[in-house]
Amino acid sequence: xxxxxYNVNSVNARLPNLLAWLxxxxxxxxxxxxIKCEFNAFPFFDLQLAGYEAKIFGQKSYNGVAxxxxxxxxxxxxxxxxxxxxxxxYLEVLVDAGGENIRVASVYLPNGxxxxxxxxxxxxxxxxxxxxxxxxxxxxxxxxxGEKVVFGGDFNVILTExxxxxxxxxxxxxxxxxxxxxxxxxFEYLGFYDAFRCLHxxxxxxxxxxxxxxxxxxxxxxRIDYFWLSPAAADGLKSCGVDKQxxxxxxxxxxxxLVMEFF
Numbered sequence: 515x516x517x518x519x520y521n522v523n524s525v526n527a528r529l530p531n532l533l534a535w536l537x538x539x540x541x542x543x544x545x546x547x548x549i550k551c552e553f554n555a556f557p558f559f560d561l562q563l564a565g566y567e568a569k570i571f572g573q574k575s576y577n578g579v580a581x582x583x584x585x586x587x588x589x590x591x592x593x594x595x596x597x598x599x600x601x602x603x604y605l606e607v608l609v610d611a612g613g614e615n616i617r618v619a620s621v622y623l624p625n626g627x628x629x630x631x632x633x634x635x636x637x638x639x640x641x642x643x644x645x646x647x648x649x650x651x652x653x654x655x656x657x658x659x660g661e662k663v664v665f666g667g668d669f670n671v672i673l674t675e676x677x678x679x680x681x682x683x684x685x686x687x688x689x690x691x692x693x694x695x696x697x698x699x700x701f702e703y704l705g706f707y708d709a710f711r712c713l714h715x716x717x718x719x720x721x722x723x724x725x726x727x728x729x730x731x732x733x734x735x736x737r738i739d740y741f742w743l744s745p746a747a748a749d750g751l752k753s754c755g756v757d758k759q760x761x762x763x764x765x766x767x768x769x770x771x772l773v774m775e776f777f
Contacts, residue, residue, distance in 0.1 A: 515611050515776060517543045517618070519666035519739055520760075521722075521769035525549040525580070528767055529557055535760050536564050539773060542584050543609050545620035545666045549578035556580070573602035579620040579667070585610035590617065597648035604649075616747070617656065621667030623649070626688030639688050642670075646697040650704075656744070657704045663744035665706070668769065670738055671698045673708075676718065677737035689738065707748040709741035709774050714754070721756055722769050730761060739772045750777035 518541040522528050525546060536544070544566070549556065552572040561568050566582040571592045579602060581587060591606040593599055606619040626642030628635045656663050672690045675681040684690040702708070710719050720735030729735065741754060754774040761770040 515543070515616075516541045516773065517545070517664060517666065517741070517775075518757075518771045518773040519545040519547070519620070519668075519741060520771040521547040521622070521668040521739060521767060523548050523550075523767035523769065525578075526551055526555065526557060528765070529560060531760065531763050531766060533560060533564055534763070535757070535771065536561075536566070536582075539757060539771070541773065542611075543618060544582040545618065546580040546582065547578075547620060547622040547668045549580050550575055551578060569605065569607055571602045571605040576601070577622060578602045579605040579622050581605055581607045581609070581618060581620050583607075583609045591619075594645065594648055595652050597645065599645070603645070614662075616662045616664060618664045618666070621649075621665055621669065623667070623669045623671065625670045626694065639691075642688060643693060643697070646694070650697060650700055653701060653706065653742075654704055657706065660746060661744065662747040663706075664747050665742040666740070666772070666774075668738060669698060669740050671695065671740075672736050672738060673698055676716075677720075679718075679720070679732075679734045679736065684736075689736070701742050705745050706742040707745070707751070709743050709748070709751055709754040710737075710756075710772065712748065712751060712754070719756055720770075721772055723761060725768055739769060741772060741774050743776075747776065752776050 552574050568582050570580040572578040588608045594604040603622045608615045624642040626639045672678045719737045721739035723729040723735040752775040757771045
């Protein structure tokens with residue numbers, strides 16, 4: 515089974531790229547973030563023609579998550595359970611994997627940095643920490659179920675110095691602050707596995723390159739998109755890698771898909 519996570523940075527703006535990538539990569543399940551549209555504006559028909567059923571938790575102009583699947587799909591949670599949120603950042607579904615249900619969630623974790631015009635405003639950072647605490651609490655419940663659980667998405671966390679091209683530039687960034695890294699690292703203590711690092715302990719694995727300058731050409735990137743797997747899911751992990759070709763397409767997202775295969 516092949517599962518991909520992809521911050522598409524507006525599903526309608528990137529639809530030709532998305533359809534071309536789906537045709538080339540042929541994933542069974544796709545987790546999308548930043549779809550930036552509500553239900554009525556989502557391209558269900560185009561994706562159906564491409565062979566995918568879609569479930570979405572959308573929001574006009576901002577945020578929004580979706581799950582595409584070649585098999586049957588059932589929504590388990592719209593929004594992060596136990597956390598009241600006006601933003602569409604979490605969609606959890608059950609997907610059919612050859613007669614077996616796998617619990618999969620598309621995650622778009624808050625960025626947490628202040629607005630440019632209010633650098634001392636820490637409200638977005640407080641929101642990020644509260645969101646991560648609620649996410650941890652929900653993940654703990656799922657970790658006790660023994661199910662095959664896959665969390666995938668844009669986590670907006672640079673977990674280690676090896677995950678960014680220049681750590682010194684990000685010391686005070688909300689993606690790299692200690693409280694944030696500790697909260698994501700805590701997933702390992704729940705028994706979840708960082709799929710990419712399980713197979714590639716020393717590679718950079720960047721999934722994001724800024725639009726400005728020559729970030730892609732210079733490989734000035736960061737690893738902020740992840741798959742976190744429960745032990746039952748991690749047991750079958752076969753491969754996990756970044757499809758950088760999608761980032762090199764015309765008018766791309768600033769993220770590249772992270773693609774995982776398991777038995």
